[in-house]
Amino acid sequence: MANAGDGCDLAVRGGTIVIADGEFMADLGITGERIVQVGGEVRARRELDARGLLVLPGGIDAHVHLTLPQPPGDEPAWCDDLHSGTRAAAAGGITTVGNMTFPRGAETLREAIAREDADAERDAIVDVFCHPVLTDPTTQPLTDIAALAADGHMTLKFFMSFGGFLTQPEAYLEGMRLAADAGMLTLIHCEDGAMIAHATERLLAEGRGQIANYPRSRPIASEVSATARAVAFAELTGAPSYVVHLSSAGALAEVRRGRERGAKLWVETRPLYLHLTEERFAEPDGAKYVGQPPLRTAADVEALWRGLANGEIDTVCTDHAPWRLADKVVPGMDVATIRPGVADLDTMLPMLWSEGVGTGRISRQRFVAVISTNAAKLFGLFPRKGTIAPGADADLALWDPTLSKPVHAADLQTNSDYSPYEGWPVTGWPVATISRGEVVFADGAVTGARGRGQVLRRGATRAL
Ligand SMILES: [Zn+2]
Numbered sequence: 401m402a403n404a405g406d407g408c409d410l411a412v413r414g415g416t417i418v419i420a421d422g423e424f425m426a427d428l429g430i431t432g433e434r435i436v437q438v439g440g441e442v443r444a445r446r447e448l449d450a451r452g453l454l455v456l457p458g459g460i461d462a463h464v465h466l467t468l469p470q471p472p473g474d475e476p477a478w479c480d481d482l483h484s485g486t487r488a489a490a491a492g493g494i495t496t497v498g499n500m501t502f503p504r505g506a507e508t509l510r511e512a513i514a515r516e517d518a519d520a521e522r523d524a525i526v527d528v529f530c531h532p533v534l535t536d537p538t539t540q541p542l543t544d545i546a547a548l549a550a551d552g553h554m555t556l557k558f559f560m561s562f563g564g565f566l567t568q569p570e571a572y573l574e575g576m577r578l579a580a581d582a583g584m585l586t587l588i589h590c591e592d593g594a595m596i597a598h599a600t601e602r603l604l605a606e607g608r609g610q611i612a613n614y615p616r617s618r619p620i621a622s623e624v625s626a627t628a629r630a631v632a633f634a635e636l637t638g639a640p641s642y643v644v645h646l647s648s649a650g651a652l653a654e655v656r657r658g659r660e661r662g663a664k665l666w667v668e669t670r671p672l673y674l675h676l677t678e679e680r681f682a683e684p685d686g687a688k689y690v691g692q693p694p695l696r697t698a699a700d701v702e703a704l705w706r707g708l709a710n711g712e713i714d715t716v717c718t719d720h721a722p723w724r725l726a727d728k729v730v731p732g733m734d735v736a737t738i739r740p741g742v743a744d745l746d747t748m749l750p751m752l753w754s755e756g757v758g759t760g761r762i763s764r765q766r767f768v769a770v771i772s773t774n775a776a777k778l779f780g781l782f783p784r785k786g787t788i789a790p791g792a793d794a795d796l797a798l799w800d801p802t803l804s805k806p807v808h809a810a811d812l813q814t815n816s817d818y819s820p821y822e823g824w825p826v827t828g829w830p831v832a833t834i835s836r837g838e839v840v841f842a843d844g845a846v847t848g849a850r851g852r853g854q855v856l857r858r859g860a861t862r863a864l
Contacts, residue, residue, distance in 0.1 A: 401834050405807050406429055406443075406445065407429070407442070407443030407444050407445070407769070408429035408431045408436055408437060408442060408443065408444040408445075408477050409430055409431045409432065409444060409445060409446065409837065410430040410431075410444055410445075410446045410447075410448060410506070410794075410837065411427055411428065411429055411430075411442045411443070411444035411446070411447050411448065412428040412430070412448045412450050412453075412455060412796070412798070412834075412864060413427045413447055413448065413449055413450055413451070413586075414427070414441070414449060414450050414451035415428075415451070415453045415454060415455035416453070416454050416455065417438070417454075417455045417788050418454050418455070418456050418483060418764045418765065418767075418768055418775070418799075419457065419765070419768055419786065419787050420475070420765055420766075420768045420772075420774075421765060422765065422771040422785075423546070423704075423764060423765065424439075424456075426438055426439035426440075426441065427439065427440075427441075427442040427451070428455065428788070428794075428796075429443075429444060430443040430444075430794040430834075430837045431837075432837055433529045433793060433794060433836035433837045433838075434790075434791060434792065434793060434794055434836075434837065435788060435789065435790055435791065435792050435793075435794045436790055436791075437790060438788060438789060438790055439744060440796055447743045448798070448832070448839075450798055451832065452800070452802075453798045453800055454635065454764070454798075454800075454801055455788065455790075455796055455797075455798055455799070456493070456767075456768055456772070456788075456796065456798075456799050457493060457768060457770045457772040457773065457776075457785070457786055457787055457788055457795060457796065457797070457798045458493065458495025458496065458526075458772065458785075458795035458796055458797050458833065458834070458835065459489075459492065459493050459494035459495065459496075459748070459749050459772055459797060460494070460495070460496040460497075460498075460771070460772045460775035460776055460779070460781070460786060461489065461494050461496070461498065461717050461718050461745065461748065461771075461775075462495050462497075462531075462646055462666060462668070462717050462767075462775045462778070462779055463498060463500070463645070463670075463717035463718065463719050463720075463721070464485060464489075464497045464498065464499050464500070464716060464717075464718060464719070464720040464745065465478055465500050465720060465721040465741065466478075466480055466481055466482045466485035466486070466497070466499050466720070467481070467482065467499060467500075467501065467502075467516050468502075468518060469502035469504065470504055471504065473719070474740070476665075476724070476727035477725070478721055478723065478741065479722050479727075479814075479815040479816055480720070480722045480743070480745075480811075480814055480815050480816065481523060481859040482499070482519050482520050482522075482523035482524045482528065482853075483517075483523040483524070483525065483850050484522070484813065484814065484815045485497070485720065485722075485745060485814070486524045486525040486526045486528070486848075486853055487525055487723050487813040487846045487848075488720075488743070488745035488746045488789060488812065488813040488814040489525070489526050489745045489815075490525050490813070490833050490835065490840045490841040490846050491525055491745075491746050491812070491813040491830075491833070491841050491846055492745050492746045492747065492748060492749055492750070492813075492830065493749045493750075493797035493799065493830035493833055493841075494526065494745060494748070494749065494797075494833075495524065495526045495527060495613070495785075495793075495795035495796075495797070495833060495835045495840075496526060496527045496528070496529070496775075496781070496785055496795065496836050496856070497524075497527075497528055497529075497679040497745075498528075498529050498530070498531055498717075498770055498775075499516065499520070499528055499530050499531065500530075500531050500533055500557060501513055501516045501530040501531060501532055501533060502533045503532075503533070503535060503537060503539070503540055506539045506543055507538070507539075507540075508540050508541060509532040509534065509540050509541075509544040509545070509548060510532075510544045510547060510548060510551075512532060512533075513530055513532050513548065513551075513553055516530050517530060517855045520853060520855050521851065521853075521854075521855055522850075523850055523851060523853075524850075524851070524852075524853025524854075524855075525840055525846065525848040525849070525850060525852060525853050526833070526835045526840065526848065527551075527785075527793075527795075527835065527836070527853050527854045527855075527856050528854070528855055528856065529779065529781075529855065529856040529857075529858055530553065531553075531555045531556075531557045531587060532544075532548055532553060532555070532556060532557065532856070533557045533558065533559075534556060534557065534558045534564075534572065534575050535558070535559070535563040535564060536563060536564045537564050537568060537571035537572070537574075537575065538564065538568075538604050538672055542546070542574055542575050542578055545575060545578040545579055545582055545584070546581070546582045548584075548587070549579075549582035549583060549584050549737065550582075551857065552780075552856075552857025552858050552859070553623070553857075553858070554583065554584050554585060554779065554780045554858040554859065554860065554861070555579075555584055555585050555586070555587055555642075555779065555858075556575060556576075556579040556584055556585075556586050556587070557586075557587035557588070557589075557644075558572050558586075558587075558588060558589070558592060559588075559589040559591075559630070560588060560589060560592065560593065560626045560630065561589055561591040561592070561593045561596060561626070561692070562592055562593055565593065566593045566594070572599040572633070573633055573636065573637055573732065576633055576634070576637040576639035576641070576689075577637040577638070577639065579639055580637055580638050580639035580640065583860045583861075585640050585641070585642055585666075585778060585779070585861045586634070586639045586640070586641045586642065586757055587641075587642045587644050588630045588633075588641055588642070588644065589644050589645070589692075590623055590626040590627040590629075590630045590642055590643055590644075590646070590651065591618060591622050591623050591626050591692065591693055592621075592622040592623075592625050592626040595619065595622035595625065596617065596618050596622055597623060599616060599617050599618070599619055599622070600617045600684035600735055601738050603616060603617055603735055604734065604735070604736060605804075609734035609735050609736065610734065610735070611681050611686045611687045611690065611733070611734070611738060612681050612682045612686060613681075613733065613735055614681045614686075614690060614694050614738065615678045615681065615694040615695065615696070615734050616735075617628065617694075617710055617735035617736070617745075618692060618693050618694050618819060620648045620650055620651075620696065620700075621650075622693075623646075623647060623648050623650070623651045623652075623693050624648065624651050624654060626652040627646070627650075627651040627654040627655065628654045630643065631654055631655060631657070631658035631663055631665060632658075634658065634660065634664065634665060635658065635663045637666075638795040638820070640664040640665075640666075640861055641663075641664065641665055641666070642665075642666045642667070642668065642778065643655060643665065643666070643667050643668065644668050644717075644719070644834075645668060645669060645673070645691075645693070645717075645719050646667050646669050646673075646704075646713070647670070647672075647673040647694075647695075647696050647700065647704075648681060648693070648696050648703075649698045649699060649700050649703030649704075652667065652703060652704070652707050652712060652713070655667055655712070656712065663736030666715070666778055667692075667707070667712065667713045667715075667776075668713070668714065668715045668716070668717050669704050669707070669708070669713050669715075669716055670691070670716070670717060670718065670719045670744075671716065671718065671744050671747070671751055671752065672691050672695060672719075672742060672744075672820065673693075673695065673696060673700070673701065673704055674701060674704055674705060674708075674716070674751075674752070674755065674756075675701075675751060675755060675821065675824075676689060676695050676696050676820065677686060677695055677696065677697060677700075677701060678694060678695045678696055680695055680820075681694070681695065685725075685729045687728055687729045687730070687733060687738050688725060688728050688742070688818060688820055689742070689820050690727055690728070690738050690739070690740055690741075691719065691721070691740050691741055692740040692741075693839055696781035705756070705761050705762075708756070708761070708766070708770060709761060709762050709766060712771065713770070714774045714864060715770055715771075715774050715775050715778070716748065716752055716770050716771060717741075717746045717748075717775070717826065718744035718745055719741070719744070720741075720742075720744050720745045720814075721740065721741025721742065721743075722741065722742065722743035722815060722816035723739055723741060723742075723812050723816060724815075724816060724817050724818075725816075725817055725818040727739060728818075741813040741850065742816075742819075742820050743812070743816035743819065745813075745814060746811075746812040746813055746814055746819075746834060747807055747812070747819060747821055747826075748771075749771055749797070749822060749830065750826045750828055750829045750830070751807070751824070751825075751826060752767065752770075752771065753767060753826075753828035754797075754826040754827050754828050755824075757801075757828065758801075758828060766772055771784040772785070772786045773786075773787055773864055774786075777861070777862040777863075777864055778861050778864070779858055779861070780858035780859035780860055780861060780862075781856060781858055781859075782862055785856075793836050793837075793845060794834055794836060794837040795834065795835055795836065796833070796834040797830045797833055797834075798830060798831050798832040798833070798834070799828065799829070799830055799831070800829060800830075800831045801827070801828045802827065802828075803827065803829045803831065804826070804827040805824065805826065805829065806822070806824060806825050806826060807819050807822060807823065807824045807826055808822065809822055811844075813846060831843075835852075835853070836854070838852070840852075
């Protein structure tokens with residue numbers, strides 16, 4: 401048992417601590433699951449040598465898919481679960497993930513959350529929170545929304561691109577209003593379903609359904625118009641809203657206009673849109689880059705990096721939706737049948753560091769803000785998560801900013817067997833990850849036990 405005479409359980413010595421509003425050299429003291437001392441003379445029974453390393457708050461990836469919308473059947477499906485996915489998170493310096501929870505069949509939102517919370521308790525290596533996804537208001541009673549908030553599930557997600565939204569958008573407006581009343585944040589996938597359906601049908605009718613034409617099936621206009629509509633929904637309902645995986649300069653401009661009018665809006669982007677452009681789809685195995693929305697132009701990539709640096713984009717999250725290559729690159733698949741999603745939990749932080757901090761596009765502080773602190777605030781976890789301070793959970797990434805190695809799928813912990821960034825040279829990798837005081841990744845190996853992760857209950861969104 402720890403007492404004043406014993407000092408701390410664990411000291412992290414000699415590192416440079418980087419948080420969203422500064423950086424400084426200090427030793428850290430950890431007792432149990434919490435940081436108890438920052439700076440000064442730390443006495444402890446065990447030591448971790450962090451000389452030459454940066455000590456960052458563990459990453460918070462608020463957008464992952466580690467559970468299936470339907471029970472596994474004969475069709476290929478996303479290939480990570482809450483065990484393998486959180487293994488990849490730990491290896492990538494990420495200590496908290498926010499999973500998208502889709503009701504199955506006639507499940508209600510509360511039933512779906514109860515099922516996936518139990519899955520996370522059983523399987524997760526790092527901490528997890530679950531976002532209820534409203535897909536069908538005819539079977540998912542909106543009265544669940546207030547009850548979910550009372551249980552600490554403080555978000556509601558929906559898609560404008562499919563499902564019940566296409567036939568009964570007014571039910572989603574009511575969902576947003578109820579979410580706002582309950583103090584929840586609404587997460588919105590902004591693509592217009594009618595425009596996608598029409599563009600896709602035209603391409604197929606013209607014999608142009610090849611993956612090389614994938615961007616034309618989900619054009620920027622469909623994202624821009626849906627984003628404008630989502631912003632208007634937020635204004636009408638007063639619901640604080642969070643645009644997931646924004647991919648284009650035009651969509652960002654719609655958010656900017658909404659913010660100028662006073663709407664409470666936050667923006668997430670995704671690694672794919674920061675590192676790759678639409679020309680990739682012309683490659684022979686271009687299907688391996690497919691997400692929703694598609695990759696965009698070089699001008700969009702530049703706009704997103706500018707937005708990350710200037711504060712218009714608040715978070716970077718993976719939207720980790722992993723496939724095996726043989727299920728992703730399938731002869732004969734076209735723009736209508738291609739399976740969306742890529743694995744990114746192992747690679748998001750190193751790639752963002754290398755391409756963002758390493759090139760001078762964003763500062764170290766901004767890096768920490770967009771990969772941890774902002775998500776902690778928006779998703780009701782701050783200051784327990786998202787910073788390094790006495791009383792916070794001891795969630796840390798020990799970061800070697802000089803470690804250079806290329807991305808190789810074979811080195812990654814995800815069950816996905818390829819990376820869209822295969823061979824990409826990356827400088828800056830985590831060498832150890834600590835989750836609530838326990839080393840869960842070190843020396844290239846994940847050591848955290850299955851089921852040690854906690855399901856998090858959350859508070860209200862804090863302004864950034
Ligand atoms: Zn997603």
